[in-house]
Amino acid sequence: GDSVTQMEGPVTLSEEAFLTINCTYTATGYPSLFWYVQYPGEGLQLLLKATKADDKGSNKGFEATYRKETTSFHLEKGSVQVSDSAVYFCALIQNSGYSTLTFGKGTMLLVSP
Amino acid sequence: NAGVTQTPKFQVLKTGQSMTLQCAQDMNHEYMSWYRQDPGMGLRLIHYSVGAGITDQGEVPNGYNVSRSTTEDFPLRLLSAAPSQTSVYFCASSYSGQVSSYEQYFGPGTRLTVT
Numbered sequence: 001g002d003s004v005t006q007m008e009g010p011v012t013l014s015e016e017a018f019l020t021i022n023c024t025y026t027a028t029g030y031p032s033l034f035w036y037v038q039y040p041g042e043g044l045q046l047l048l049k050a051t052k053a054d055d056k057g058s059n060k061g062f063e064a065t066y067r068k069e070t071t072s073f074h075l076e077k078g079s080v081q082v083s084d085s086a087v088y089f090c091a092l093i094q095n096s097g098y099s100t101l102t103f104g105k106g107t108m109l110l111v112s113p
Numbered sequence: 114n115a116g117v118t119q120t121p122k123f124q125v126l127k128t129g130q131s132m133t134l135q136c137a138q139d140m141n142h143e144y145m146s147w148y149r150q151d152p153g154m155g156l157r158l159i160h161y162s163v164g165a166g167i168t169d170q171g172e173v174p175n176g177y178n179v180s181r182s183t184t185e186d187f188p189l190r191l192l193s194a195a196p197s198q199t200s201v202y203f204c205a206s207s208y209s210g211q212v213s214s215y216e217q218y219f220g221p222g223t224r225l226t227v228t
Contacts, residue, residue, distance in 0.1 A: 043219035043222050044156075044203065046216045100158050100171060101156075101217060103156040104155055105153060105155040
């Protein structure tokens, strides 16, 4: 079955540092890929998505590129802020028929001033 | 729009008790689902529904029951609570389960403790 693997956290950074959170996937066919963010005490929110190979999703300074050759969708941000502290989930969904999201285990990001 | 709402926010149950977690959305979404979130496990799908009257099992359905009598509501029933069901439960909805690029909207969660 489909699966998503994320780097384990927590990732601890100082404000304005560069962020990378690695995500790789195993899936048949050509799934759509997502990053969701969960702020403390809240539900998940969609951060960005990419629906086909070489697409780049971007939002709020975060970016991720759908790399089919390496089955990866790494999340990056050039300069993190304290307000970016949250748990980040990589996820995929198949593009055929009724399908459901498969999530990675999540990576906690802690940004200090 | 209120989006996806869940009640209660917190609940403590004793082993063997039953209860219903409520989920409602006001976006006319066809697709609704329930996930549980456990430390180090990410989110795992319990049950989902692609429209009123249609439900199906996800990855971890045992001990849970669902029904979908209206488009708006998708309650999750715990039949006989067990400590292994201590978790945070999230409800989510989207326009259609058939279009994978549609965003899923999540509720704020229900934190359940079973003693």
